[in-house]
Structure formats: structure tokens, C-alpha cells
Amino acid sequence: MIALLSLVFPLAIGWVWVEASAALPPRGGWAVRILQAGLAAAVGFGVSSLVFLLLAMAGLAKAPVLAACELALIAGGAVCLRRAGAARRASRPAGESPYRWTLAGRLLVVALCVCSLLAAGIVVRTVAAAPHGKWDAWAIWNLRARYLAGDGAWQHGVSPLLAQSHPEYPLGTSSLIARAWVYGGRDFSPVVPAAIGGLYGLATLLVVTGALAVFGGPLLAALGGCVLLSATGWVAAIGTQYADVPLALYFTSAVVLLAAPSPLLAGVLAGLAATVKNEGLAFALVLLLALAVTRAGRKSLIRYCLGLAPLLAWTLVFKLAIAPAADPAFRQGLGAMLRELADPSAWGVVLGNLAGQTWALGPWYAHPLVLAAAVLLAFGVRERAREELLSLWLAFGLMLAVYLAVILLLPADLNWQIETSMDRLLLQILPAALVSALLAVQPPARPVPKSEEQAAARASGKRRRLPPRP
Amino acid sequence: MGNFAQDVMPNRIAAVSTAVAVLTAAALLNLFDRAGEQARQGDPYAIQRQIDRLRPVLQELPPSARVGYLSDLDTADTRGLLAFDAARYALAPRLLVPAAGVDPGGRVLGNFSAPRDFSEAGARAGLTLQKDFGNGVVLYRKAAR
Structure with missing residues (x-):
């Protein structure tokens, strides 16, 4: 119980630092709060896991030391918030969302709540079926969490003797689980990783719905949430305790913040993705490249790099000095790698499976990509969407290419590699891809600031009936 | 509508x-x-059953120990790899490695799927039986040089 309660600290760290970063739009009321809650989980979990890992390496991973560090981070954020608060409050014209609540919006929010409850039930049943997670969860992520939580045993988590458990993998998710276990007295309760997996899934849903609510109001937010939940492959993955679900949260958060645009925090979140899985490092670099080659992206490039740099540096230190075991893809030499990449028959197999695995992301009658396309067709696409979102779409294309290339390069049997990894790779980018597609829609109703509406009513001398308040 | x-x-x-x-x-x-x-x-990997089965061994091994592994199941097969990975998870934070990776005098976990002469199985690998916990779980010590 204490282990689960301790997760309040990282959530509070994330909340105050996201608020202090001024990354979110100054207007939007409840919609901004939903987005902030999701981002708080991403930032807080990432920062706390990093702090824990550093303390474990220093031999200081005890509950009181951890609590002191985390409380200091909360206090530091609160001080920054207090300093920035007065100026920000003065510049914030209205707390309410500029979008009106309509009957359709309310009904869809109810539908989203029902779907979310169903999804929660699915997560609970998945965890009940395998309380310690699926194979990779207990053989890689939760195993290493046990090493990190063990008093003086953190080096076991990066030992080259863990050959089949990938000691070169980043320790972000494992560190967060270990941190909660240390608070809970090192009882290694399987409830902790299961709950953390559930929170990552919930945070992803909050980021998707919050971003769409800020951008297009409650109707679009609820639709976006339903489209995400229609990805039954993603919902089923939440309870497996795989690190692909946390990674999906970081990808989605970075993408949403680049669209906001808040490139500094987007860089931080892309950097945190690199501390979770190797694919996170690839995504951070792919985003950087996509920003560099697009006109709109170049405006965000420097601030993105500033946010990314410290965590990229930490990832490199981890890779080069702490867990230097080479990834199997790079052990075979450049010549063999080029031969694999130049094999057209292998590409044929991979591309054929890509189509099949993409179709398997959801059921045929409610496939998330089909539903997202239907929403885009129904609402229409904004005029400037292509210009604003091109860098994100380019990043997804590049990321897919990276995934396929890595599958080709790994020395294991190609069909086995595809069977055991391609669905999870697609789930990593699915929420981010869906939200970036839905950010292109024409919002259902033009936002009309209430102050302007009331001024217009006064000017016309008529008493207008205001829309119902949420 | x-x-x-x-x-x-x-x-x-x-x-x-x-x-x-x-x-x-x-x-x-x-x-x-x-x-x-x-x-x-239920759990297709039966992880909780492995944790319960191996729990008595934990008291014999310090949390930061490196422990060897000996089994009648080949870790090159899926079943043997599953048994090894599950034992590694159950024993963590102790580090479970193949028996060859343990220094002389070190401890080795015997994890067997069927009854047999555990003492003889260990002797063939240069191990001395220390304790039989039942249920196919034994603890060996690697012979000193």
C-alpha cells in the first residue's frame, strides 16, 4: 500500500514542473488540466526513476533519502511556480475552455467514460491472468527492478551475465518499479508493476484526450479517446507490464508538446523516452531530424535540443559506461548489416507482415486507423495542418523505417523476430500517430472566447443566451 | 437523431x-x-508457483549473492529457458547465472523437473549437495580448486 501511495510524489513533481515550465496553453481550463495530469505522470515518473537510479548507483536508495530528494524536487518546482505565477496569472485572460459543451459532446464524454471503465476491466483481467506480467515483463523489466531494489545489488541489473535479459536496455521503467518497492519495504509485490503499467496507460489516454480537448473541445477529445481505446491491441498491452506502454506515453507527450508548441518540454520527454527503451533513443533522434528538415520544425529545433541534451547525455553515459553490452544488431559488423538491409526478399517479408500486424491493432469493425480516418473525413482537415504537423508525420514515417531496419538487422530468425516484436513496436507509436492525425481535423465549432461573445451581445443591445456551463 | x-x-x-x-x-x-x-x-508461465517453490532457498542466500544454476532442462529449449528465467526472477535480487559462471566454493541452485539422484547429478558437474528442499529444488556448493 505504501509502495502505491509513494507514486503520489512523482505525480506531484510532474504536476508542479509542468505548470512551472509554462509549456501548456494559458487558456483552456479543464482541458488543460486533463492534459497536465497526463504530462505530470510522464514527467514525474521519468524524473523519479532517474533520481532513484542515481541514488541506487550511489548506494543511497533508502526510503528516507528518496523521500527527501523527491520532496526537494516538489519544493523546487513550487518555488519556480510561485515566481512565475504572478506574471502568468496576469497574462491568462480566462480560466475556462473557449469551447462550448454541447449535448453531443456530453453524450460522447459519457461514452468515453463507459469505454474507459471497460478498458480498466480488461487491464484488471489481464493482470489477473498473469500477475507478474507477460514473459518479457518478468524476465526483463521486473527482474531488473528487483535487482535495483535489492540492497547493494543494482549492478546485477546491468551485469553482462544477464545475456538473455538484455543488460544493455535502459532502466527507466525498472527504476520506477524498484523505487516504489523500496518505499514499500522491498516486498516485491506484483501489484506495483501492474499498477504502474495501468497508470502509464491512463496517462496516455489523458494526454490524448487533453490535447484534443485543448485543441478542439470536448467532442473531439471524447472521439479521440474512443479511437485510442478502439486499439484493443494497445488496451490489452497495458496489463502485460511491457515497457512499450510507458514508451508510448513518452512518444505521445513529446508529439503533443511539439504541436502545442512547447519544444523545450517536448525535448525533455523525448529524452525521457530514451531512458525507457532503445527505441526511445531512436525516436528522440528521428524527431530531431524531422524538425531539422521541415520549415515549421526548424523554429522549434533549438529549444527541442535544449530539452533533449541533458537526457541524451545521460543515455550515452549509461550506454557507454554503465551498461556497455553491445546490442545484438550491431555485433555482426557493418558488412553483414548492409547485406541484410539490401536483401529484397527480407524486405518483402517485413513489409507484408507490417500490413498484417497493422491490421491486427484492432478488430476489423473498429480498427483505430479506420475510425481516425472516418473522423478526419467527417470533420475535414484544417488548412494549415499539413504545414504545422508535417514534421510529426515525417517522424512517424522515419520511425517505421527504423523499426523495420532493426528487425532486419537483428541476428535472430526473421519470422520469429517479426512474430515477437512487430506488434509491440507498432503499439509504441500508435497513440502518438493517432493524436497527431486527429490534431489535423477542423475543430467542430470555432472557439469563441466568452468575453468576446458577451461584448458582442452588449454591442448588439440584445440579451443573448449563453451556452450551458460545464 | x-x-x-x-x-x-x-x-x-x-x-x-x-x-x-x-x-x-x-x-x-x-x-x-x-x-x-x-x-x-491462469498464468501460463506459473511464475507465482515458481516463486513459492523456490522461497525456502532465499533464506540460505544473501540478497546480493551470485548463484549458479543446474537443471535437467536445457536452457536452449523454450521449456528450459522458461524454467531458468522464472528461477532467476524468483531468486532476484540474487544473480542467477549458469553454474560455470560461479567461483569455486560458490552456491549453485539445482532446479529439476523430475525426481532423480540429485547428489549424483551434482557430482557430475563438480558440485556437492548441501540441502534438498524437496519438489526438485536443491542447493549445491561448487567444489573448491
Whole structure:
């Protein structure tokens, strides 16, 4: 119980630092709060896991030391918030969302709540079926969490003797689980990783719905949430305790913040993705490249790099000095790698499976990509969407290419590699891809600031009936 | 749908919104049923059973120890790898490695799938039986040089 309660600290760290970063739009009321809650989980979990890992390496991973560090981070954020608060409050014209609540919006929010409850039930049943997670969860992520939580045993988590458990993998998710276990007295309760997996899934849903609510109001937010939940492959993955679900949260958060645009925090979140899985490092670099080659992206490039740099540096230190075991893809030499990449028959197999695995992301009658396309067709696409979102779409294309290339390069049997990894790779980018597609829609109703509406009513001398308040 | 659609949104948006909500709920209901079936079948890896089976060994080994592993199941096979990975998880934070990776005098876990002469099985690998915990779980010590 204490282990689960301790997760309040990282959530509070994330909340105050996201608020202090001024990354979110100054207007939007409840919609901004939903987005902030999701981002708080991403930032807080990432920062706390990093702090824990550093303390474990220093031999200081005890509950009181951890609590002191985390409380200091909360206090530091609160001080920054207090300093920035007065100026920000003065510049914030209205707390309410500029979008009106309509009957359709309310009904869809109810539908989203029902779907979310169903999804929660699915997560609970998945965890009940395998309380310690699926194979990779207990053989890689939760195993290493046990090493990190063990008093003086953190080096076991990066030992080259863990050959089949990938000691070169980043320790972000494992560190967060270990941190909660240390608070809970090192009882290694399987409830902790299961709950953390559930929170990552919930945070992803909050980021998707919050971003769409800020951008297009409650109707679009609820639709976006339903489209995400229609990805039954993603919902089923939440309870497996795989690190692909946390990674999906970081990808989605970075993408949403680049669209906001808040490139500094987007860089931080892309950097945190690199501390979770190797694919996170690839995504951070792919985003950087996509920003560099697009006109709109170049405006965000420097601030993105500033946010990314410290965590990229930490990832490199981890890779080069702490867990230097080479990834199997790079052990075979450049010549063999080029031969694999130049094999057209292998590409044929991979591309054929890509189509099949993409179709398997959801059921045929409610496939998330089909539903997202239907929403885009129904609402229409904004005029400037292509210009604003091109860098994100380019990043997804590049990321897919990276995934396929890595599958080709790994020395294991190609069909086995595809069977055991391609669905999870697609789930990593699915929420981010869906939200970036839905950010292109024409919002259902033009936002009309209430102050302007009331001024217009006064000017016309008529008493207008205001829309119902949420 | 008539007035509702005309009052608040174009027909096509109303139709798509309704379809998205209904189809998503249907997809989730279907998955909910399947997840329930999986939950009834239980953990295919039987991890909790391995944790319970190996629990008595934990008291014999310090938390930061490196422990060797000996089994009648080949870790090159899926079944043997599953048994090794599950034992490694159950013993963590102790580090479980193949018996060859343990220094002379170090401890080695014997994890067997069927009854046999554990003492003889260990002797063939240069190990001395220390304790038999039952259920195919034994603890050896690697012979000193």
C-alpha cells in the first residue's frame, strides 16, 4: 500500500514542473488540466526513476533519502511556480475552455467514460491472468527492478551475465518499479508493476484526450479517446507490464508538446523516452531530424535540443559506461548489416507482415486507423495542418523505417523476430500517430472566447443566451 | 437523431461520432470477454508457483549473492529457458547465472523437473549437495580448486 501511495510524489513533481515550465496553453481550463495530469505522470515518473537510479548507483536508495530528494524536487518546482505565477496569472485572460459543451459532446464524454471503465476491466483481467506480467515483463523489466531494489545489488541489473535479459536496455521503467518497492519495504509485490503499467496507460489516454480537448473541445477529445481505446491491441498491452506502454506515453507527450508548441518540454520527454527503451533513443533522434528538415520544425529545433541534451547525455553515459553490452544488431559488423538491409526478399517479408500486424491493432469493425480516418473525413482537415504537423508525420514515417531496419538487422530468425516484436513496436507509436492525425481535423465549432461573445451581445443591445456551463 | 443532429452538429459528424462510440464499446466488450477467459485459465508461465517453490532457498542466500544454476532442462529449449528465467526472477535480487559462471566454493541452485539422484547429478558437474528442499529444488556448493 505504501509502495502505491509513494507514486503520489512523482505525480506531484510532474504536476508542479509542468505548470512551472509554462509549456501548456494559458487558456483552456479543464482541458488543460486533463492534459497536465497526463504530462505530470510522464514527467514525474521519468524524473523519479532517474533520481532513484542515481541514488541506487550511489548506494543511497533508502526510503528516507528518496523521500527527501523527491520532496526537494516538489519544493523546487513550487518555488519556480510561485515566481512565475504572478506574471502568468496576469497574462491568462480566462480560466475556462473557449469551447462550448454541447449535448453531443456530453453524450460522447459519457461514452468515453463507459469505454474507459471497460478498458480498466480488461487491464484488471489481464493482470489477473498473469500477475507478474507477460514473459518479457518478468524476465526483463521486473527482474531488473528487483535487482535495483535489492540492497547493494543494482549492478546485477546491468551485469553482462544477464545475456538473455538484455543488460544493455535502459532502466527507466525498472527504476520506477524498484523505487516504489523500496518505499514499500522491498516486498516485491506484483501489484506495483501492474499498477504502474495501468497508470502509464491512463496517462496516455489523458494526454490524448487533453490535447484534443485543448485543441478542439470536448467532442473531439471524447472521439479521440474512443479511437485510442478502439486499439484493443494497445488496451490489452497495458496489463502485460511491457515497457512499450510507458514508451508510448513518452512518444505521445513529446508529439503533443511539439504541436502545442512547447519544444523545450517536448525535448525533455523525448529524452525521457530514451531512458525507457532503445527505441526511445531512436525516436528522440528521428524527431530531431524531422524538425531539422521541415520549415515549421526548424523554429522549434533549438529549444527541442535544449530539452533533449541533458537526457541524451545521460543515455550515452549509461550506454557507454554503465551498461556497455553491445546490442545484438550491431555485433555482426557493418558488412553483414548492409547485406541484410539490401536483401529484397527480407524486405518483402517485413513489409507484408507490417500490413498484417497493422491490421491486427484492432478488430476489423473498429480498427483505430479506420475510425481516425472516418473522423478526419467527417470533420475535414484544417488548412494549415499539413504545414504545422508535417514534421510529426515525417517522424512517424522515419520511425517505421527504423523499426523495420532493426528487425532486419537483428541476428535472430526473421519470422520469429517479426512474430515477437512487430506488434509491440507498432503499439509504441500508435497513440502518438493517432493524436497527431486527429490534431489535423477542423475543430467542430470555432472557439469563441466568452468575453468576446458577451461584448458582442452588449454591442448588439440584445440579451443573448449563453451556452450551458460545464 | 433528427433534431439532435440538426441542433448541434452536421449529420455526418453525428453519424461518425455515434459509430465511433458504439463500435469502440463493442470492440472493448469483446476483448473484456476474452480477457476474462484468459484470467480463468491462469498464468501460463506459473511464475507465482515458481516463486513459492523456490522461497525456502532465499533464506540460505544473501540478497546480493551470485548463484549458479543446474537443471535437467536445457536452457536452449523454450521449456528450459522458461524454467531458468522464472528461477532467476524468483531468486532476484540474487544473480542467477549458469553454474560455470560461479567461483569455486560458490552456491549453485539445482532446479529439476523430475525426481532423480540429485547428489549424483551434482557430482557430475563438480558440485556437492548441501540441502534438498524437496519438489526438485536443491542447493549445491561448487567444489573448491
